[in-house]
Amino acid sequence: MKFFIDTANIEEIKKGVEMGMVDGVTTNPSLIAKESQPFEEILAGICKIVDGPVSAEVVSLEAAGMVAEGRELAKISDNIVIKVPMIVEGLKATKMLAAEGIKTNVTLVFSANQALLAAKAGAAFVSPFVGRLDDIGVSSMDLISDIVTIYDNYGYQSEIIVASIRSPQHVLDSALLGADIATIPYKVIAQLAKHPLTDKGMEQFLADWEKRAK
Numbered sequence: 668m669k670f671f672i673d674t675a676n677i678e679e680i681k682k683g684v685e686m687g688m689v690d691g692v693t694t695n696p697s698l699i700a701k702e703s704q705p706f707e708e709i710l711a712g713i714c715k716i717v718d719g720p721v722s723a724e725v726v727s728l729e730a731a732g733m734v735a736e737g738r739e740l741a742k743i744s745d746n747i748v749i750k751v752p753m754i755v756e757g758l759k760a761t762k763m764l765a766a767e768g769i770k771t772n773v774t775l776v777f778s779a780n781q782a783l784l785a786a787k788a789g790a791a792f793v794s795p796f797v798g799r800l801d802d803i804g805v806s807s808m809d810l811i812s813d814i815v816t817i818y819d820n821y822g823y824q825s826e827i828i829v830a831s832i833r834s835p836q837h838v839l840d841s842a843l844l845g846a847d848i849a850t851i852p853y854k855v856i857a858q859l860a861k862h863p864l865t866d867k868g869m870e871q872f873l874a875d876w877e878k879r880a881k
């Protein structure tokens with residue numbers, strides 16, 4: 668399973684890269700707004716330290732505007748992926764960008780039918796948001812399971828990025844269902860490494876080591 672890091676913060680990305688846990692990066696306008704540099708500079712900085720796909724989101728509401736933004740963002744680096752919203756105009760933009768060889772990540776996906784449309788439009792990546800579904804009491808992992816089944820049924824090549832991940836359980840459930848990618852905030856990546864018995868075991872080993880014959 669591939670791990671993307673869901674942040675625009677360069678320090679968090681560096682920490683994830685050092686752990687060997689970053690196969691790509693996803694950003695969105697809200698994450699970009701938390702940083703102090705201009706959008707293009709943030710993306711250029713990220714692409715210098717990450718080889719894998721780096722998603723950059725467009726903000727136009729019409730396909731022509733999305734395509735124009737996408738073309739500009741794609742010039743920043745070969746690994747930029749254009750994130751477009753799951754609306755009809757976004758599907759049109761996905762098709763047009765795919766025809767130009769520019770990869771897209773269709774975002775804000777909340778139903779299996781939306782994921783089906785995104786795949787048919789030629790999205791390289793599709794991002795169902797699990798945390799936001801859980802927030803409104805909808806079983807988000809049923810959605811991931813349905814998308815995996817539909818893509819397998821028809822051989823769609825779009826990769827499923829499980830997004831809006833809030834906990835290690837989301838990562839585990841996504842992996843068990845065979846999702847291609849989880850995009851994870853740094854805090855949750857760090858949580859994945861933790862177990863209280865690991866800490867307790869380390870403490871015991873170090874205490875016993877001090878008691879060894881010298």
Ligand code: E4P
Nearest residue numbers: 673693694695799830831832
């Ligand atoms: C995905 O690409 C989005 O950036 C992200 O996962 C959204 O997560 P949130 O629901 O925690 O904002």
